[in-house]
Amino acid sequence: MYRVKLVHAAETHKSPASKTQLADIVRTECPSLASSATFKQSLLVPGGHAQTIYAFLGYYAYYAHSLLKPRFTREIFKLSDGGTVALDWALCENHTQRPIITILSGVTGTSCDFYVRKCFKEFVKLNYSVVVVHSRGCGGTKLTTPLPFHCGFTDDYKEIINNLRYRLPQCPLLGLSFSLGANIMTKYVADEGGNCPLVAAIAVGNPYDMYDVINHLDSQRFSPSKIYDIAILNFLKTAFKDGQNIITSAPVDFNVKKITQSSTIMEFTEEMTRKAFGYKSAKHLLDDSSCGPLLGNIKIPMLFLNSLDDPICIERLIPFEQFANNPYLILALTAHGGHIGYMGGPWLTSWIENPVSQFFASMLKHYAT
Numbered sequence: 001m002y003r004v005k006l007v008h009a010a011e012t013h014k015s016p017a018s019k020t021q022l023a024d025i026v027r028t029e030c031p032s033l034a035s036s037a038t039f040k041q042s043l044l045v046p047g048g049h050a051q052t053i054y055a056f057l058g059y060y061a062y063y064a065h066s067l068l069k070p071r072f073t074r075e076i077f078k079l080s081d082g083g084t085v086a087l088d089w090a091l092c093e094n095h096t097q098r099p100i101i102t103i104l105s106g107v108t109g110t111s112c113d114f115y116v117r118k119c120f121k122e123f124v125k126l127n128y129s130v131v132v133v134h135s136r137g138c139g140g141t142k143l144t145t146p147l148p149f150h151c152g153f154t155d156d157y158k159e160i161i162n163n164l165r166y167r168l169p170q171c172p173l174l175g176l177s178f179s180l181g182a183n184i185m186t187k188y189v190a191d192e193g194g195n196c197p198l199v200a201a202i203a204v205g206n207p208y209d210m211y212d213v214i215n216h217l218d219s220q221r222f223s224p225s226k227i228y229d230i231a232i233l234n235f236l237k238t239a240f241k242d243g244q245n246i247i248t249s250a251p252v253d254f255n256v257k258k259i260t261q262s263s264t265i266m267e268f269t270e271e272m273t274r275k276a277f278g279y280k281s282a283k284h285l286l287d288d289s290s291c292g293p294l295l296g297n298i299k300i301p302m303l304f305l306n307s308l309d310d311p312i313c314i315e316r317l318i319p320f321e322q323f324a325n326n327p328y329l330i331l332a333l334t335a336h337g338g339h340i341g342y343m344g345g346p347w348l349t350s351w352i353e354n355p356v357s358q359f360f361a362s363m364l365k366h367y368a369t
Helices: 022-027 049-070 115-126 153-167 178-197 210-218 226-242 256-260 264-276 282-289 292-297 321-325 354-369
Strands: 004-009 071-076 082-090 102-103 128-134 173-178 201-206 301-306 330-332
Touching: 004 022, 004 321, 022 330, 022 354, 049 115, 049 178, 049 201, 049 226, 082 115, 102 115, 102 153, 102 178, 102 226, 102 301, 115 128, 115 173, 128 264, 153 173, 153 178, 153 256, 173 178, 173 354, 178 292, 201 354, 210 226, 210 264, 210 282, 226 264, 264 282, 264 292, 292 321, 301 354, 321 330
Parallel strands: 102 128, 102 173, 173 201, 201 301, 301 330
Antiparallel strands: 004 330, 071 082, 082 128
16 A cells, blocks of 8 residues: 555635635645555665664765765754753854754764654745754753653643743744654644644654553564664663763762663663652653544644655554544545655655655645745
8 A cells, every 4th residue: 555545624724815625725735645645665665663773774875975065054952041052053144934844863973863854844845944843952952950751741742832932933833753752743733622732743653652552662572663762762871971960960869880771762761761850750740741642632723744655653542532523633544654754655755754744834824824
């Protein structure tokens, strides 16, 4: 099956501008998501694991390219609690009324990620501003408070969005997110409900249920998926090591030896993250962080893109009933693509920037006021 399948409510939200239903707008104005749209994976990277690993390795190519030819202007954003995050901007000069795309990447994500770079290049062609929002202590910045980040922490993104709305009230805001960032952005949009300042949002490779996803990765002892478990755990340990002095300065009973010797993501979450944020257990934090149960609260047009062969955000965790009930949601399913790989064609052509840019263009036309 190569056809892109759309899942949505029987009656979707009508545009206040054109009175056209959201699903009809997507089918008629987004060729990559239309009724006859297809995505066929490249034979050079067949299967979910090959697609996923290729996208991950693409980071290094784009990181090397960024050293030679930077495309972003960095803003160091000071949060109200003393925390610091890096905002990487493209087309940040002379904003006028140019739309601003805010991007949240995955757990190890930066502005050098393969899929981030592919999308941002398309947005620049459309004359949109782009800002990649890094998590605390990530993207080359240091922690400035004992509080790190976690998979459901929305406070920083909310503060940045509110600041952009204050600084640039004439610019429509949109949100694009990937993987862990998709969970965070979705949770933010759901928490804001009808007060969300974003015109529309997109979540690619959303995990939906953080507890089950981590259990799934931690249990993959003799599967290629163990690669992702090890990679994520090593990133978390490195981030802790980089910020260890300031994290452990908090009045919290951390056991540094257990943290650094954690053998699973769940163990690390139990020993460090849940304590840093005051949760009673890792499960408590992960259940509270999961966006899946909150999809019914979303009140802006939002596109979700998931691949059925995603080895990280697995099919059984997709809350199909939520998409069938909320008129603001569109779920686009592909048979292949892995975890944010989406490499098609005979010569590894990236596909993801096409539905993303088409959806935003149509939402600005029909929903921006």
